[in-house]
Structure formats: structure tokens, C-alpha cells
Amino acid sequence: MRATRAIYQWLDRRLRLKPVEEMLLNEPIPGGASWVYVFGSATLFLFCLQLLTGMFLAVYYAPTPDHAYDSIQFIMSSVAFGAFVRGLHHWGASAMVLAIGLHMLQVYLYGAYKPPREAMWMVGVALFILTLGFAFSGYLLPWDQKAYWATQVGINMVGTIPWIGGDLARIIRGGETLGALTLTRFFALHVLFLPLTTLGLIALHLFILRRIGPAGSFEEKRAAGLSVPKERRHRTASEPFYPRQVFMDAVVMGGVFLIVAVLAAFLPFPLADKADPSDTSFKPIPEWYFLFYYQGLKYVRGPFEPLATWILPAVFYAVLMFLPFIDRSPARHPARRPKAILIGAAFLLGVFGLMAISLQEIYSIPTTDPSVVRGRELYSKLQCNGCHRIHGSGGAVGPDLSYVGKVRDRDWLVRHFDDPSAVVPGSIMPRLAVSPAERDDLTNYMLSLN
Ligand code: HEC
Structure with missing residues (x-):
């Protein structure tokens, strides 16, 4: 304690710290x-x-x-x-x-x-x-x-x-x-x-x-x-x-x-x-904070697309930047600014609503088809996720399977499951040791990932 004080005093005499301390702490x-x-x-x-x-x-x-x-x-x-x-x-x-x-x-x-x-x-x-x-x-x-x-x-x-x-x-x-x-x-x-x-x-x-x-x-x-x-x-x-x-x-x-x-x-x-610049089938999913925007983009197609790609964002940033000049009422208490609070709440509601829809679309799987559900259970039982990733979870030994249903058809998947290295020379993926019915369930699950 005395040592710190001595050091402080030594520094204070050389750097004149007192006013700095006052400015920093007494605001x-x-x-x-x-x-x-x-x-x-x-x-x-x-x-x-x-x-x-x-x-x-x-x-x-x-x-x-x-x-x-x-x-x-x-x-x-x-x-x-x-x-x-x-x-x-x-x-x-x-x-x-x-x-x-x-x-x-x-x-x-x-x-x-x-x-x-x-x-x-x-x-x-x-x-x-x-x-x-x-x-x-x-x-x-x-x-x-x-x-x-x-x-x-x-x-x-x-x-x-x-x-x-x-x-x-x-x-x-x-x-x-x-x-x-x-x-x-x-x-x-x-x-x-x-x-x-x-x-x-x-x-x-x-x-x-x-x-x-x-x-x-x-x-x-x-x-x-x-x-x-x-x-x-x-x-x-x-x-x-x-x-x-x-x-x-x-x-x-x-x-x-x-x-x-x-x-x-x-x-x-x-x-x-x-x-892989040649793999145009890859559909990226953005970070969570851009998800609402990603979802919004899905609703505007054709002539309205510029609305989402740049018009609304430009308006948003402009309004945000010049907010103090747009909202000119001097009141600061939220209760006396109903319009500003309502607009803010509507904006947040829109953002979180779109985000929720997006998360649901990304992570929900079609649960209607029982074969797909069985396939998904097999996928986790056989620990495919040790090597494969689906929407961000799993290992990276094998390819990401988030959208495998888009790039592979049933015939390819079945042949691949029966003997991976016959389809992809040099493949290290183990052969499936399952019944044909289970293999079909797994294939249906793969096809549902698109
Ligand atoms: C030891 C790691 C490993 C395990 C376990 C594994 N895989 Fe693979 N898988 C790979 C590798 C490596 C490839 C890439 C080479 C190939 O296509 O065979 C691959 C490729 C695939 C492909 C083809 C992807 C494409 O589009 O080219 C599918 C589908 C697949 N695996 C599904 C599965 C399923 C389902 C399971 C669980 C039963 C599983 N894998 C278990 C390593 C693994």
C-alpha cells in the first residue's frame, strides 16, 4: 500500500497526474x-x-x-x-x-x-x-x-x-x-x-x-x-x-x-x-445478426429486390445518422415520446420476427415423413456428425451435409452408402453396416437436407 502510494507520488511529480485523475474519475x-x-x-x-x-x-x-x-x-x-x-x-x-x-x-x-x-x-x-x-x-x-x-x-x-x-x-x-x-x-x-x-x-x-x-x-x-x-x-x-x-x-x-x-x-x-469457387450450389447462412436481413431478402424478388438490397438499408442508415434532426421534440422521457417509442418497438419487432422465422426455416426439418425422422435418428446413432457438419454442428473430416439433398440424388447416395470408395476413389468414409431399409431412411434424410 505504501509502496503504491510512493510510486504514485513519484509519477505524479513527473507527470502531474492529479488533474488527469480528476478529469477521468469525477465526471x-x-x-x-x-x-x-x-x-x-x-x-x-x-x-x-x-x-x-x-x-x-x-x-x-x-x-x-x-x-x-x-x-x-x-x-x-x-x-x-x-x-x-x-x-x-x-x-x-x-x-x-x-x-x-x-x-x-x-x-x-x-x-x-x-x-x-x-x-x-x-x-x-x-x-x-x-x-x-x-x-x-x-x-x-x-x-x-x-x-x-x-x-x-x-x-x-x-x-x-x-x-x-x-x-x-x-x-x-x-x-x-x-x-x-x-x-x-x-x-x-x-x-x-x-x-x-x-x-x-x-x-x-x-x-x-x-x-x-x-x-x-x-x-x-x-x-x-x-x-x-x-x-x-x-x-x-x-x-x-x-x-x-x-x-x-x-x-x-x-x-x-x-x-x-x-x-x-x-x-x-x-x-x-x-x-471452392466452382461449387455454386453452396448456400451460405449468415451470422445471427444478419439473419433478419437474410430472411427479408427472401420476400422481395424480381423488381422489388433493390428495395431490400440497398434502398431500405440506405434509408435506415440515413435515418439513424440524422435521427437527432428528424426527431426534434425536446422531451426525453419515454412516456412523453410515444411516437418514437412506437417506431422503435415496431422496428425491433420486425427484426426479431424475421430472425425467428429464419431460425425456424433453417433448423426445422420436415417431421411429416417418418422415414426422414428415422434417418435423422440413425444419423446421430451412427455418429455421422463425428465427420460431417449440418448447419454448423459436427466435425469437418467429411464434407458439410447441410445441403447435400440439393447436390446429390437418391441413386448417387445409395451407391455411395453401399461403397463410398467405389463412388469417390480414395474415400475414407466407412461403409454403412445397416439394413437396406435403414439405408433408405438415411438416404431420405440426406435428401431432405436442401
Ligand atoms: C470417418 C469419417 C466419416 C464418417 C464417420 C462418415 N463419413 Fe460421410 N464422408 C466422409 C468423407 C471423408 C467423405 C468425402 C469422400 C466421399 O465422398 O466419400 C464423406 C462423404 C459423404 C457423403 C457425400 C457428400 C457429397 O456430397 O459428396 C455423404 C452423403 C455422407 N458422407 C454421409 C454420411 C453419413 C450419413 C454418415 C453416417 C452413417 C457418414 N457420412 C459417416 C467421412 C465420414
């Missing part, structure tokens, strides 16, 4: 500290986690089509803590999208984007867009089938923008086809352009926060510390950032890290097969 929070305000620091914490884990992944990762996939496999199988660090990076990305979403939701509910905090909000929206940019560019880097075809879909959507779409898509791809140039481009974006821009904007976001102060409670009386009994005023009126808010932020950061670490340790994120 007043109108209305007092609250668990509701933790999402911003949780997002910042996750960003730092991504930086750290990303730096370690970059030690082994090779951004070329020939080596990217193998380098990730090497990280997963041979590098000490490699699978864990990749897991942290993967789940950390999901957690960061969630945290920034909750942070924005809180700011929206509390009307904290209103004057004089328009600039802070706009920088925040830019940070949100950068976060999605991280997610999109990072997804390609493992160069597996999912990565390749999901990126293909994303870039094709950019291509539908009138006038500039074609050129924009070519710039993103680095040419006419998705290949080596695309991968290095996405890598540079993911590890240099985006992180540096993000760091700059985070600094700006926090600078504005420190200049203008946090919005705090939407209860004006509470925020001003009026009509509050004197003995409770230290908690309800303005309260400094330290110690209570710092404590709450730290607890949440610790909790977030624990959750991400547990996911990384016990729920590894498997690679699909190596990207």
Missing part, C-alpha cells in the same frame, strides 16, 4: 450511476478484446487463398491456445454487435441523442457502421465455403446499387471475381483501415462525451437533483463517475469476458470446407 453523471449505462463501456471493452485477440491471430494468419484456410486450421489444431483465442475473437465479435446494439437502444430510449449530443450520436452511428464493416470483412478471412459464398452474396448486393453499384463491387473485389485480391483487400481493411478509423472515432466519441457530459437520467427533476430528500441527494442528484459507475462498468466487463471465454472454450467455431 458528474446527472441522476447518478446506473446499471443502464454500462453498455458503452462493455462495447469498448469488447473492442479492446478484439484488438488483442486479433493481433495474436495475425501472428499466424496468411491472407492468401492458398494458405488462409490452412493457417486457420493450424491455429485451431497446433498453436497453443489457438482455438481458444480464435473462439474469443469469434464470440467477441458477436458480443460486440450485441453490446453496441444495446448501447444504442439505451441511448434511444433515454432520448440521449437529443441536443446538445447530436454529434456524439452521429459519431456513434459511424462506429456502429464500422462494427458491421469489421463483421463483414472478418467473415471472409478464414476462406472457407461459408466465408466465400456469404461474401459473394454481400458483394452482389452492392452490385445492385444503380449507377455506381458495378464499379463499387469491382473496387471491393479488386476485379471481376472474388479471389486473391479480394482477400488481401479485406485483410487490409479488417486489420488496418477499420481499426485505425475506429480508434480515431472512439477517441472523438469519448472526447465529446467528456466535453458535453453524459446525458444521465431522463427524469429532469432527478437529473437536476430537485425535489429529492437531502439525505438521498448524493445518490439521485449528479454523482461522480467514480466509484459507483466505475464499479458497475468493471463488473459488467468481467461478466462479459467470462461469458465470451466460456463460449470460446466450450463452443468452438468450426471451419466449413475450404472455399
Whole structure:
């Protein structure tokens, strides 16, 4: 204790830390500290986690089509803590999208984007867009089938923008086809352009926060510390950032890290097969946070497609960015902003509704056909998932079977089950030791996967 004090005093005499300490810790929070305000620091914490884990992944990762996939496999199988660090990076990305979403939701509910905090909000929206940019560019880097075809879909959507779409898509791809140039481009974006821009904007976001102060409670009386009994005023009126808010932020950061670490340790994120540009039958499924959008795309076909591929997203980002200038009512209390709250609720309902439908479509199997159900039971009884993956779960020794019903017909499957190496020379898949009826059930299950 005395030693730390001595060190602090030594540093203080050289760096004049006192004013810095005061500035960092004594920032007043109108209305007092609250668990509701933790999402911003949780997002910042996750960003730092991504930086750290990303730096370690970059030690082994090779951004070329020939080596990217193998380098990730090497990280997963041979590098000490490699699978864990990749897991942290993967789940950390999901957690960061969630945290920034909750942070924005809180700011929206509390009307904290209103004057004089328009600039802070706009920088925040830019940070949100950068976060999605991280997610999109990072997804390609493992160069597996999912990565390749999901990126293909994303870039094709950019291509539908009138006038500039074609050129924009070519710039993103680095040419006419998705290949080596695309991968290095996405890598540079993911590890240099985006992180540096993000760091700059985070600094700006926090600078504005420190200049203008946090919005705090939407209860004006509470925020001003009026009509509050004197003995409770230290908690309800303005309260400094330290110690209570710092404590709450730290607890949440610790909790977030624990959750991400547990996911990384016990729920590894498997690679699909190596990207195969000629296999156009592969249907990628996006990450959960893009699922609602993926589902929405299914409903707009033909002339309405641009609506979903770029018109609605463009309108969404524009409205989000200029929200403080569109919603001009000065009220901050949710009860006095029924329109804003209703619109927000409708939006969330739409997003989660589409997400639920999408999850159901992906994971539900046709349970009407009893043969398919028996086949599915056999599949797990015979432990096919030790070598094969279906929608993300299972091993990666054999090919992903999520859509095998689309690429193989009954005749092929039966011949293959009877003797895999006769159909695919050199196959290591074991021959099926089952009755013909069971083989047909298994075949029917395979055909239902499409
Ligand atoms: C020891 C690992 C292993 C096990 C266990 C295994 N497979 Fe395979 N499977 C493979 C490999 C490797 C291939 C790729 C070579 C081939 O097509 O034979 C494959 C290919 C396949 C294919 C063809 C996919 C395609 O489109 O080319 C099907 C279908 C299949 N397996 C189904 C099954 C089923 C059903 C089971 C469980 C009864 C099973 N596998 C068990 C390793 C395995």
C-alpha cells in the first residue's frame, strides 16, 4: 500500500497526474450511476478484446487463398491456445454487435441523442457502421465455403446499387471475381483501415462525451437533483463517475469476458470446407445478426429486390445518422415520446420476427415423413456428425451435409452408402453396416437436407 502510494507520488511529480485523475474519475453523471449505462463501456471493452485477440491471430494468419484456410486450421489444431483465442475473437465479435446494439437502444430510449449530443450520436452511428464493416470483412478471412459464398452474396448486393453499384463491387473485389485480391483487400481493411478509423472515432466519441457530459437520467427533476430528500441527494442528484459507475462498468466487463471465454472454450467455431469457387450450389447462412436481413431478402424478388438490397438499408442508415434532426421534440422521457417509442418497438419487432422465422426455416426439418425422422435418428446413432457438419454442428473430416439433398440424388447416395470408395476413389468414409431399409431412411434424410 505504501509502496503504491510512493510510486504514485513519484509519477505524479513527473507527470502531474492529479488533474488527469480528476478529469477521468469525477465526471458528474446527472441522476447518478446506473446499471443502464454500462453498455458503452462493455462495447469498448469488447473492442479492446478484439484488438488483442486479433493481433495474436495475425501472428499466424496468411491472407492468401492458398494458405488462409490452412493457417486457420493450424491455429485451431497446433498453436497453443489457438482455438481458444480464435473462439474469443469469434464470440467477441458477436458480443460486440450485441453490446453496441444495446448501447444504442439505451441511448434511444433515454432520448440521449437529443441536443446538445447530436454529434456524439452521429459519431456513434459511424462506429456502429464500422462494427458491421469489421463483421463483414472478418467473415471472409478464414476462406472457407461459408466465408466465400456469404461474401459473394454481400458483394452482389452492392452490385445492385444503380449507377455506381458495378464499379463499387469491382473496387471491393479488386476485379471481376472474388479471389486473391479480394482477400488481401479485406485483410487490409479488417486489420488496418477499420481499426485505425475506429480508434480515431472512439477517441472523438469519448472526447465529446467528456466535453458535453453524459446525458444521465431522463427524469429532469432527478437529473437536476430537485425535489429529492437531502439525505438521498448524493445518490439521485449528479454523482461522480467514480466509484459507483466505475464499479458497475468493471463488473459488467468481467461478466462479459467470462461469458465470451466460456463460449470460446466450450463452443468452438468450426471451419466449413475450404472455399471452392466452382461449387455454386453452396448456400451460405449468415451470422445471427444478419439473419433478419437474410430472411427479408427472401420476400422481395424480381423488381422489388433493390428495395431490400440497398434502398431500405440506405434509408435506415440515413435515418439513424440524422435521427437527432428528424426527431426534434425536446422531451426525453419515454412516456412523453410515444411516437418514437412506437417506431422503435415496431422496428425491433420486425427484426426479431424475421430472425425467428429464419431460425425456424433453417433448423426445422420436415417431421411429416417418418422415414426422414428415422434417418435423422440413425444419423446421430451412427455418429455421422463425428465427420460431417449440418448447419454448423459436427466435425469437418467429411464434407458439410447441410445441403447435400440439393447436390446429390437418391441413386448417387445409395451407391455411395453401399461403397463410398467405389463412388469417390480414395474415400475414407466407412461403409454403412445397416439394413437396406435403414439405408433408405438415411438416404431420405440426406435428401431432405436442401
Ligand atoms: C470417418 C469419417 C466419416 C464418417 C464417420 C462418415 N463419413 Fe460421410 N464422408 C466422409 C468423407 C471423408 C467423405 C468425402 C469422400 C466421399 O465422398 O466419400 C464423406 C462423404 C459423404 C457423403 C457425400 C457428400 C457429397 O456430397 O459428396 C455423404 C452423403 C455422407 N458422407 C454421409 C454420411 C453419413 C450419413 C454418415 C453416417 C452413417 C457418414 N457420412 C459417416 C467421412 C465420414
